[in-house]
Amino acid sequence: MSIVFPSCTKVIDVEIPDSAQQIVVDGTIENGVPPVVILTKSQKFFGTIDLNNLGNYFVHGANITVTGSDGTQTPLIELCLQGLNLPQDQQDILLSALGFSTVDSANIPNVCVYTIPDIATYFTTGTASFTGKERTSYALDIMAPGFTGTDSVHVTSTTYIPTAVGMDSISIREASNPAYRDSMVSLYSNVSVPDTFGNFLRYKTKRNNEPYYNPASGTVWDDKLWVGLQIALPIERGQDPNAKIDFNTDFLFYKGDTVSVKWSNIDSKTYDFFFTLENDGGDSPFSSPVKIKTNINNGLGIWAGYATKYYQVIVPQ
């Protein structure tokens, strides 16, 4: 109906009730990659958040340890990008790994992360004192400063890095709409889905030197429809979340592009987090608000284990 009668909107005043702030974890641990945790606080609505003044936003001074089920353990130390003497390309890698766009490299937001003490070594040599391993659980233990006074908040979580099953191959097919066949193609991932339920997947794609972006219509799949099948599933092109999405070409890839695909097996709780997060349509006549599931005790967000395989394909002209 809104097509027929363009709906009118107007700003209304909403007095937001006070709600307790919570610690938000955005943490990842991937096979062969050191753990990275961003700690923030949930923010009350209807203010203006000035991103040049992130001092109040990030949680500083937390004590964090990551313990693997294989007995390994590491503390995480806090690094703020602006105070960090990392080369530009390494900052870009780190930021894009965290989901931040770095097109505007002159104005990197002062993101603070917790990671292993020898992260610089990892960026220069590719090896580090502590990286994720497949088929291993990782416990996260955070003692963060409280929101008021001297109290501290104890936040815990556990995630699991499953086996990196990966896909069999990527195939290139002509675009379904003839109008775009001159310049664009469709990509398909050929997958052999294990025949026992419980496989979850998350993927991102990247064009040339852009960061990895999330596909707009969702990044996670479960195996309820595909268990035990050898099947070709369409890959959707990841896009800059802050750019306007062109629905005409949303699912297509450009000829001549080098396309990278980050293909990660994840555990059920990581899947639940992203599935609920990506399907929250808010309270409207057509949907109900979705409370985003979390694996964080005493906080929000996700501590995600990724069993990743990377794929690259050059789309012929």
Place this chain on the structure above:
Amino acid sequence: MKKFVFIAYYLLLTAYCSLAQTTIQKHTISGYIKDAADGESILSASVYVVELGKGTSTNEYGFYSITLPIDTYTLKISYVGKATLERKIVLDNDVRLNLEMGTSATEIEEVVITGEKKGNNFESTDMGKQEIKVEVSKSLPALFGEVDILKTIQLLPGIMASGEGNSGFYVRGGGPDQNLVLLDDAVVYNTGHLFGFFSVFNSDAVKGTTVYKGGMPADYGGRISSVVDVQMKEGNMKKWSVAGGLGIISSRLTVEGPIKKNRCSFIVSARRTYIDLILKPILPKIGDGEFAGNSYYFYDINAKINYRINDRDRLYLSGYFGRDVFNFQAPGGVFKLAFPWGNTTATLRWNHLFSDKLFLNTMFIYNDFGFTANTSFQDLKFNLNSKVREATAKMDFDYSPLLGHQMKFGLQYNFHIFTPYTATGSAGSVDFQTTNQANKYAHESAIYFLDDFEATPWLKINVGLRASLFTFMGPFSKTVFQSGRATDTLNYKSGENIKTYWGVEPRLSMRFKVDKTSSIKVGVTMNKQYVHLVSSSTTTLPIDLWVPSTAVVKPQVGVQAALGYFRNFKDDMIETSIEVYYKHLWNQIEYGESAVGNITVDVEDQFTFGKGYSYGAEFFVKKAKGKWTGWIGYTLAWTWRQFPEINGGKPFLARYDRRHDISIVQMYEINKHWKISATWVFATGQRTTLPVAFFLNEGQVHYVYGERNWFRMPAYHRLDLGFVYTIIPKKKRKIDFTSDISVSIYNAYNRMNPFFIFIDTGGDVGGGDNAANGTETKEIKFKAKQASLFPILPSITWNFKF
């Protein structure tokens, strides 16, 4: 157990009826009351014995029966809009008196378009009952000119519209699935076309609607809040007639007439929207043309045939078939969706008179509601189905052993088949499907008895008892998942009893007559509901799924107590009432807080269970007769829900909790050409759950919601105006052609009413698009915005009849 209950019930009934009889010799006057113009049965006409000051009324098929001692009586038969008939009867034998009621010459000048029979408002035991003639709906202004009986009943106190322009409704704090909506006794599972903006009832095919918002008599069951009983027209027994209308979005055509005069007649009524045809050239020009591939239309057909076999037997066959068809194509042709859905009902009824006192209506009913979505996403093809099917056999007896007693008893059996979301698809040569595809089968049966009788001249009682039984049966199989892994498999053989529920549902209402024009009524009813619809939306979405009671989902139970004061003024010209109610609902169902409409899991695994309670007061003033008619209704109400797993277990006000609700409905007939009408509605804003905080993940903003339904939207109010100009031919012609032009102005003062509230997020976190000029504007701004749907909307419809 079932057999025992039935035998006990039969014995009780026989004993009761014998006691009620006395030794004085009596005879029965009985018959059918019909409309003289077209032979349609007149239901709820008053048949009044002047000498005794008592009477009865006709049933749904126009039948009445009165048993009296030998004597001479004057019968007065009255029905609003019809000339009152009087017959003197020497009752020394059983008398069959079939009568036809016509419009009197004096009353043509002031056609009364609404009303009940004399004094019915305060005389009867009915509480929360309203009869709405379709003429009332036709007199009122309508959205897009589409006359809609469900939108008319929303104007009654205690009944609330589910949203802007929507035909869905809530009754006294009950959920939308708790309304029993019947079309010729067939349950209509989805009452809305176009996401509920129009109801499935074509007003040209409808004779009338009876609404019970409380005090449901024992002959109705299976839902815990209300009954909306829609009766289709029977078809003109006297002459052929064609009626139709041309509107801005749809057209209608109805043909009816006698197949054999006064014995067999039929009616066929159809309508179709043409929004798709109007919008076809416009859509490609909107935006970047992204809507070009969309089309939508709906159509429905009502048909009925009835055959009077003899004076004792009559057959009716009626049916409804309606479909909504939505086609969507994403630009670029990557994603396509074809989405048809709709209801089908078929009812076969056989009226049989065993004696002058015992009337039987036997019914066989089939109804279904289903939807299909065929989608394709590049080379991936999906086929999604869901369906609910029901076959019903029902016997309803009307028994009038003596004056002052109107008894009803009967039994009912339903066989339900629920097809859950079933997805099949293919990717190239590989086929796939959802794991849990098994249908759910259930048997539901009920027996009931009720007696509406005058215990003393000042006390009238309607007492009833309904016993119901529900069994979820095999074959059924299900894979049980936990954290995505299959942990168990359930397998039940065909006919295996998986879960049985039963219960008794007492119904009682009493009328205490205060004086000649007023009464006090009290009522307590208990209802059980074995099939459920849980919706994550406020609109009637076709994807909403009906589910049976199972081991996980328990039957909903509702108890309602109501107290009312009824008083008429000025010789029943003005009817007034005040009713207060309290309603308690057990085993209420909602989706869990984190539920996402996931088609690959059994929907009941996403449910959470709790209770509800609501209370309120309803004030009603109605002018039932004259050139100027209408009503004012005001409702003051509270509606609560409490679920252990929602809102941390704290009670919360339901989305449709509305503290104040006012409807003013006025109709005025200026002369035989002009009729004007106006409705004004006011409702406290609906409640909604807005975010109270946000957090970042991967640089993107996500919401943290506050307590359930914590925010109340701005109030809703709207004025609609209607004008009808009737063109009456000056000379009497062979074919009597009349037509009218009906103009409606919806939302006359163009109020921007809230449809929903959304959060507009401005700015961005990750990218700095303004860096080139050296300025830094990395900010996130949040604004709450209200979306409104319908501005002022005039419409025009031309209706004709010959």
